[in-house]
Amino acid sequence: MTNPTITERGPEDAKTSGPAAEQARREEELIQRVLDSFAQTPDARLQELMNSLVRHLHSFIRDVRLTEGEWDAAIQFLTAVGQITDDRRQEFVLLSDVLGASMQVIGVNNPADGEATESTVFGPFFVEDAPEIRKGEDISGGAAGQPSWVEGTVRNTRGEPIPDARIEVWEADEDGFYDVQYDDQRVAGRAFLRSDADGAYAFWGLTPTPYPIPHDGPVGQLLEATKRSPVRASHLHFMVTAPGCRRLITHIFVEGDPQLDVGDSVFGVKDSLIRRFEEQQSGTPTPDGRDLGDRTWTRTRFDIILADADA
Ligand code: BEZ
Ligand code: FE
Numbered sequence: 001m002t003n004p005t006i007t008e009r010g011p012e013d014a015k016t017s018g019p020a021a022e023q024a025r026r027e028e029e030l031i032q033r034v035l036d037s038f039a040q041t042p043d044a045r046l047q048e049l050m051n052s053l054v055r056h057l058h059s060f061i062r063d064v065r066l067t068e069g070e071w072d073a074a075i076q077f078l079t080a081v082g083q084i085t086d087d088r089r090q091e092f093v094l095l096s097d098v099l100g101a102s103m104q105v106i107g108v109n110n111p112a113d114g115e116a117t118e119s120t121v122f123g124p125f126f127v128e129d130a131p132e133i134r135k136g137e138d139i140s141g142g143a144a145g146q147p148s149w150v151e152g153t154v155r156n157t158r159g160e161p162i163p164d165a166r167i168e169v170w171e172a173d174e175d176g177f178y179d180v181q182y183d184d185q186r187v188a189g190r191a192f193l194r195s196d197a198d199g200a201y202a203f204w205g206l207t208p209t210p211y212p213i214p215h216d217g218p219v220g221q222l223l224e225a226t227k228r229s230p231v232r233a234s235h236l237h238f239m240v241t242a243p244g245c246r247r248l249i250t251h252i253f254v255e256g257d258p259q260l261d262v263g264d265s266v267f268g269v270k271d272s273l274i275r276r277f278e279e280q281q282s283g284t285p286t287p288d289g290r291d292l293g294d295r296t297w298t299r300t301r302f303d304i305i306l307a308d309a310d311a
Pocket of ligand 2: 123125171172235237
């Protein structure tokens, strides 16, 4: 790949001669030298990524006329993000989420395909090896919250049912915590099930409630400094896989949740993913005859359409 020459503008008042022009020339000459340093990269894609990163990074520094103190603070911030990251906590992913970068990567890699269900952010709380349930069983595992009957079908973009799709579901309890955020090894609010011969599925979960992303670390400090809320709109996570189909990672959101108007801290909301969770009074017969005593419950429908793997 031939190396691009830089075209960024220098300081705003740059003229063709004088101190400002000399300053711009020096800044641009540095960028060109950095670009040239990657000229022998054997992997063409890596070279493309590094060239673009260098151009955008230098453009940012020049655009805001970054001070040395600010650059130092940025490095301290990224150091703190690394230091708090471990097997259970991924602060870099959280940073990517609150900057909207996670959603942008998802959008770029999951192009629209007809009526295919839209994707959204994965989040850090998915766990491999969740228990399997059969159609109609309960994922809550004792997690606190209002019962919610969730049902739907899995189909492809031609409307054909997809039997035996693997449907992973996970959600926070009514206190806003996932099972993995407790120290007692509980498994609750998560399971997987398979669509039946007609592509249908159903399970009992919990009516989703809003909760904050972890905000006791550097990402939380960034949100605080910028007066942003850490709260996510109420949601229930899905990951759906089937042979020949593009893997779908998504959520459904709750119609009427006030947080939808305030904004979701990781920009995950898409209108097509908002569902009505219909409130049912206590005593209303349940779809599967389950006796909920005097508890209220909700029900919702989420028909899933998977894109073809090569779409
Ligand atoms: C979540 O929905 O579980 C989540 C997503 C992004 C950041 C933190 C949590
Ligand atoms: Fe979540």
